[in-house]
Each structure stands twice: as C-alpha cells, then as structure tokens.
Amino acid sequence: MLITPRTSANKLVDINVEIHAFQSSLLVFRQTLQAKVARSLNRVKFFVPGGTARSDSYRLVVRAENDNESFEEIIPGAPDLRNIYLQTDKTVYKPTDTVKVRALPITTSGKLYDESVNFALVNPDGFELIHKTRSTTNNRFLAVEFQLPDHLVFGEWKILAQPDHQKLYTYSITFQVQKYELSPFRVHILAKETGDLDLYEIDVLARHANGRQISGQVSIWCDCDGNSSKSLIRSDSGKSFLCILKSSKNVSPPSHESKGLKIYSV
Template sequence: MSAKYLISAPSVLRPGTPTSLAVTILTNDPVRVTAELTNGNTSLVQAESTFTGGVTGVLVLPPFPESSVDQRYSFKLHVWGYQRERLVFINTTTLRFNPRTFSTFIQTDKHNYRPGDTVKMRVLSVQPDGKPHKGRVHVSIRDPKGNLIQGWPSLNSYLGVVSKEFHLSQTTPLGIWTIETMVDELTTEEQFIVDYYEPPHFDVQVKTAPEIVMVDDLSGTVTAQHTNGQPVQGTLSVTVTLVSALFNSGRPTIVHNATKDIHGSTQFLISQDDPPVRQHRATDLSNSQHHTNGILYITACVTEMSTGEVPMYDLNLITLLQENFPTMQEIQLCSVFEV
C-alpha cells in the first residue's frame, strides 16, 4: 500500500440523505475508490468510482432509510483504494447518526430590547438538501421566570417560514426571555434580553448580493451614519458565518473574520482564495450535494473611534448556492429579515 490520499467525510449521518465524500488522490496514477457504510455488522450502502491523481472529486453514497438502522450499534465508514487490482490504501472511521431529517432556526430582528419594544421573530425550517420543511409550527414565548406569556399553536408555514411579532409592555419583567418552537416534535429555543439601555446614536447597514455561487468572491458595502446623517469614523469588523443543515450538524460556523477602518462607508471583499474560506469549501464539498444550498450570515460590527461607543451591529443573509442549483424559487426563504 503506497498511494497517498485525502478523503473528507461528514461527521454526522442522516437517514434519507446521500453521503458525499471529497476524494483527492495525491499521486499521478488513477485510483479506484470503494466506500461502504456499516451499522454494526450490517452493510447499509456502497459506492465506487475511479479518481484521477491530483484532482479532487466526489464519491456519493446513496441514501438509506431510518428503518434499516439499529442505533444500538456504531456507524462506520470504510474506504479502500485500488490501482488495478492492487490494494494501495484502506481506512475506517466512526461516524455519528442523527435521526433528525430537518433543522429549525429562530431569528429575531435584534438581541436586546427595552420595555415597550416589539419583538419581530422568524422561524425557518429546512431539510438537509436545503429545501423548506413545511411542518406545522408551534411558537411560545416565556418570561425570565419560565411563565408562558404568548403562544401560537399549529401555525401554517410558507416555504418553511413563519413570522410573528410580540409587543413588550412598559411593565415587562427584565431579564432573559425565551422563544420556544416545536416542529414535528422537534423543539428549538432562542433567547433575547429585555433591559433598559441607551438607544444607539448611529445606524449600521450592510449591502450584499442576495445570493452567491460557492466559487464566487463575496463583496459588499457597510455604511455607518449618525442619526443626523453625519458619517461614523471607527473600526469595522466583518464576520461570515455559515448555517447549513448538512455542515457541522447545522450549527453556525464562522468561516471568515476581518477588521478594517471605516469613515461613513467602506467596501469589503472576501476572496475564495483566502485560506479560511478555501479550507471551508474543501470541507463543505464533502457534506453537500450539487443541489444543496446554505445561508451565509454577514455580521458587521462598528465601534466609533471618538466616543468608544458600544459596537453597533447589522446582519445580512446571503444564500450560498452550488454552481448548478436548479431553480431560484427555493431561495426565497433566505430573504433578508426586515428590521
């Protein structure tokens, strides 16, 4: 066994979803790669393909039904590499199994509120392939003591999205409030803070394209102005976070962070050749299908130089598409949440 190789695989398996492996052969000669998923002593699925040396390709294992697995036993991925009939490498790794077939995200228009404010929220449910999940949505709001203050049972979602508003009274209890959602018996929580605080003296806005292809550079404009229209001078921090049902088990993952000066307005560019982005693309390739999308959160934080005022934020959402994404209708669920 002598061939050098690099194979990236998702750490979590989901039923009914294909499993993609990113395969790179680090030799000149082609290698035939065979992969198999097992559950205990049972073979779930297999796939095989030949890969050219020095080129990264994708080997897709077909989906398997949840009824075919026994969670009492471990899940393992086995790979073999052959040059002609000679075995040149072999490897085995243990994977985790997640029976969830969709993920739910709760978004609010901001994190901190004052008594008398209105909380705007949105619940987004997506399947592992990036398409909307259209289950019934139950939403409830609890105060810092856990008391149920407002509830909306059995809401119909539109393209996997439910939007609601909740008004905080002037005598609202201060502290950490909780938004709870239940979609097809899957429970998700998100928290926000109610407290007295000084309202912002300047606004921050982020403008980007509504969607990008995975191989594109990401660019945009950040504008920071006082309420009287004067420009804000200070420091800008731009953070790019990926949320994908197939990447990192659906948890938000920071793929880039950059800091620069700002005087009223400035542009930013995140190149696909930057090391953190390039590393993410190589990893995400093994977790995504050619028709899968994700959501990029672009967070802009501006700290004013003269006053040292607490940083102000703006959040923008971008749909991340594969090159041959079939339609544009399915990305409407990723539109910007209006503040």
C-alpha cells in the first residue's frame, strides 16, 4: 500500500496504520510510520493472514498525527491459492452416471492448500444443481462425486471449484452428457516369454464385432476367486502362467504391450 498524508500542521508526522478483518473486526495488522515528511509517498506491506484471521475483505484505517479525522477504506482479500487443478474420471457421461472428480488446490508457494473448497455441479443452462464442500486431509488431493439425475439436459456440463467464501476465485472443468450405448467387442490376451523367467509380456488386442479397433484403457490382473482357484493366462508356447501383479495402461489401436507384469508358470 502507498500512503501519503496530504495535509498536516507539522512537517514531520507519525502515521498510524491499522487493518481489521471486515467480518469479525479482528485487528490483524498495525504499524506506525514515524517522522515521515508530509505529502511524501510511504510504502506499507501487509501479509494477508490465514486461518480464522482470513477475511473476504479488510477495513483499512489510516490516521496521521494531529489529524482530527482518519481515512478508512475497504480492501478486498484473497486466498493464498495459485490454482485448483481438476480432473474427471471420464469425458462423456450418461444420465444417472456418477461423476468422480479429483481436485488439487495449490498455493502460490507450491504447497497444498489447506482450507475448505466448495464444489458445484452445473448443467448446460448454468444452474448449480448440487453443492459439496471438501477439506484437504492427509496431504492428498480432494475427491468428490456427483450423481447425474435421470432426467436432464444433454450437452456440456461443468464442475465448479472455489475456495470457501471466495466466489471471485472460481476454477472449472467441463464434460459432456449424452445418451449412448457401448457396442459389443472382443478382447484377446496373450502372454509372451522373455529372457527373464519371472517376467513375461502381455499382448492385448481389442476389436469391435465388425473388426474395427478399439482405443481406450485396459486393466490386466489375475487373482483368486472365492474358491481359491487360480486365474491363468495361456502363453504362445502352450504353457499356463499365473499373474500376481496388477497393471492399468492407456492403449491406442491396434494393441499395447503391458511390460513389467510378473507372471509365474504353474
């Protein structure tokens, strides 16, 4: 802040500066500038507090020595927030689907924002249908879910995220809502031997019934069912192998080799 006492009976004056949280009237800053020349420019730095002392706005009170009246002004406050990174689990949803959202709020110093964040589900007409509030715990990203209604407007929907009580700072991510049906497809999986007895490669090929290739995500795992029977994958050499690790990879047509899965012969 830049402060200049315009008039004063003395050439050298003391300037008292106070800042109060607007909602609670709590004094959060006080400083006295001593022996300043009247009509000179004086710089004051004020660090916005966090926690309960933080406010949407602050009341600035400045009084020069021997002045009968003080100068008061309302200044806006801002959260220590650089960005809220948002991610949804899909880009296209159907009615009644659950939209899973992950949010990573970061401060200006690169640390995790530790205040509450408000989320809203917004339809294409701009109506905020559902509101939820989440707080950061265990130094992790924020997770929130919204279930889409059965009867809705198709088109571009939006998730809004903003720090609690700070509507001026809003971040968003969009997604599409459509009515669609997944066509049938076939998935072929084949294990390949490598020079390492404990390491095998997995080939995955997915195609629609008409032969058209599929692009998407593949998850590969082998596990035991409730009867403790072992899940097996047939290899190109005729052997059977038991997969003991899990992997999830993004794939593009026509196929993807998921390397690094440990598969043991049985």
